[in-house]
Amino acid sequence: MMTLYSGTTCPFSQRSRIVLYEKGMDFQIIDVDVFNLPEDISLMNPYNRLPVLVERELILHESNIINEYIDERFPHPQLMPAEPVMRSRARLFLFRFETELFTHVSTLESTSSNKASIDKARMAIRDNLLQIVPVFAKQKYMLGEDFTMLDVAIAPLLWRLEHYQIQLPKQASPLLKYAERLFSRPAYIDSLSPAEKAMRK
Ligand SMILES: N[C@@H](CCC(=O)N[C@@H](CS)C(=O)NCC(=O)O)C(=O)O
Structure with a gap:
């Protein structure tokens, strides 16, 4: 086990x-x-x-x-795409998440971060999330119509937006609707x- x-x-x-x-x-x-x-x-x-x-x-x-x-x-x-090209693309996206989003999540999670770095991390997360909003005008999940590892990777951040004091503008509503879709999955709950x-x- x-x-x-x-x-x-x-x-x-x-x-x-x-x-x-x-x-x-x-x-x-x-x-x-x-x-x-x-x-x-x-x-x-x-x-x-x-x-x-x-x-x-x-x-x-x-x-x-x-x-x-x-x-x-x-x-x-x-949860990872079966086909090698899509699978490697998924890995690239996971790498991008870590580099552009979760490095800032780590700043917010760390007890040693100061106010300036926390503010900077909040802004960077907000800006990077806004960039992916258009994806959800066309599709249900990050890679298309199926729930994948990319959705797993980002869900904990979307859950914590309020907790991290990150406010998104109205234009982010497709992303927030996507988040609700993730949060309603039985495994997520x-x-x-x-x-x-x-x-x-
Ligand atoms: N890149 C790592 C990050 C893990 C991480 O930062 N974990 C934090 C808690 S959220 C931790 O264990 N921190 C303890 C420490 O750094 O002392 C992963 O994806 O697993």
Whole structure:
């Protein structure tokens, strides 16, 4: 059985929780306090961060790497595109998310960020999200009509917009409707920790 060491408020951990619930197989989630990491996390992850996935002798870290492993191990429903060209494009998009959005999410999650860097991170996230609004004028999900790993990757950020004090203008409404579509999925609802539920009224 897979065991996920997961931060109850950690957006990266939530990604892996979403994938586990989408697959509907047996797994165990161990809640970890991100602000008081137990020593065994540093033994499993040299970067001493959550999430960490353990399955027998395999120990993985980095949410996107964990998620691709779960997707390959339990192929139904498949979350990465099956076809190599689309699959590599999906990986490029995941890389872009990390570089342009989640680097700023990490600033907002860090206890050592100062006000100037927090303000800068909020603006950068807002600007980058506005750029992807037009995608949802034409399609239901990030890559088309199917829910994929890209939707998994971005959902925890969209859930936290209010919590991070990021306001989007009216023109972002297709993106916010898309977010509601993600939040209404049964696996998404199951993935939420009590602390995450409390982030949105
Ligand atoms: N790129 C990593 C980011 C993971 C990450 O930053 N996790 C945070 C919690 S949300 C963490 O464990 N922070 C503890 C620390 O840095 O001390 C991933 O995708 O898994």
